[in-house]
Amino acid sequence: MSGHEFQSHFDDAEGGVDFSDESTLIDANGIAEMQSIADRYPHKRSALLPILHLVQSIDGRISPAGIRIAAEIVGMSEAQVSGVATFYTMYKRRPAGQHHIGVCTTTTCAVLGGDILMSCMERKLGIAEGQTTSDGKFSLERVECNAACDYAPVMMVNWEFMDNMTPEKADELIDALASGQEVHATRGATITSWKEAERVLAGFPDGRADEGPSAGDPSLHGLRVAQEHGWHAPDPADIPAPTQEESK
Numbered sequence: 001m002s003g004h005e006f007q008s009h010f011d012d013a014e015g016g017v018d019f020s021d022e023s024t025l026i027d028a029n030g031i032a033e034m035q036s037i038a039d040r041y042p043h044k045r046s047a048l049l050p051i052l053h054l055v056q057s058i059d060g061r062i063s064p065a066g067i068r069i070a071a072e073i074v075g076m077s078e079a080q081v082s083g084v085a086t087f088y089t090m091y092k093r094r095p096a097g098q099h100h101i102g103v104c105t106t107t108t109c110a111v112l113g114g115d116i117l118m119s120c121m122e123r124k125l126g127i128a129e130g131q132t133t134s135d136g137k138f139s140l141e142r143v144e145c146n147a148a149c150d151y152a153p154v155m156m157v158n159w160e161f162m163d164n165m166t167p168e169k170a171d172e173l174i175d176a177l178a179s180g181q182e183v184h185a186t187r188g189a190t191i192t193s194w195k196e197a198e199r200v201l202a203g204f205p206d207g208r209a210d211e212g213p214s215a216g217d218p219s220l221h222g223l224r225v226a227q228e229h230g231w232h233a234p235d236p237a238d239i240p241a242p243t244q245e246e247s248k
């Protein structure tokens with residue numbers, strides 16, 4: 001499969017959102033939902049990040065129409081909204097795939113095979129990092145530490161964790177997703193689609209928040225060791241107040 005770039009980073013030659021593609025699926029209902037997000041905040045501009053997630057859940061990218069409508073709702077200029085959308089890598093300027101694959105290659109994952117996983121995924125999907133397959137099924141991104149180092153090497157599918165990955169497991173995962181099988185993250189959550197995950201990030205729960213454990217066994221290991229040794233955090237009352245010099 002060859003692919004096109006979904007471009008989440010802002011340091012490429014083209015610079016910004018793809019204004020050559022004016023297509024949008026945002027309708028009156030979408031605008032009403034964007035407005036409902038803004039209504040949750042005392043200052044409407046505080047709603048910009050979840051509104052942009054909703055734009056992605058509808059259009060599969062940050063669309064020019066999404067930028068215009070968001071700007072109007074939160075009372076910012078289109079340039080300001082565009083600046084936010086091109087700053088954060090979680091916002092995609094061209095369509096991401098139905099399933100967005102993130103491979104962590106930060107230190108712990110890299111030491112335990114993250115870069116090998118990335119190479120395997122590039123070969124398997126036939127695309128380079130930062131691209132989406134031509135059939136729109138998958139996009140692939142190198143991601144920074146997911147705060148899941150105790151499960152390294154880690155991959156993400158639509159922001160759900162796939163822990164302790166190997167090239168074989170990653171291969172099977174892609175095959176299962178490609179064939180439309182129901183797939184669960186290693187911590188239990190059902191894998192939906194990137195667009196559906198974006199809708200949750202916009203603040204519209206899908207009722208799956210309690211699928212899987214809230215903290216897995218490796219994450220609780222330190223707590224168990226501390227309990228066995230009677231270790232605990234210092235009582236805040238025993239912590240000396242900072243000196244005037246330290247407070248500066």
Ligand code: FES
Nearest residue numbers: 104109145146148
């Ligand atoms: S280095 Fe990969 S999750 Fe922390």
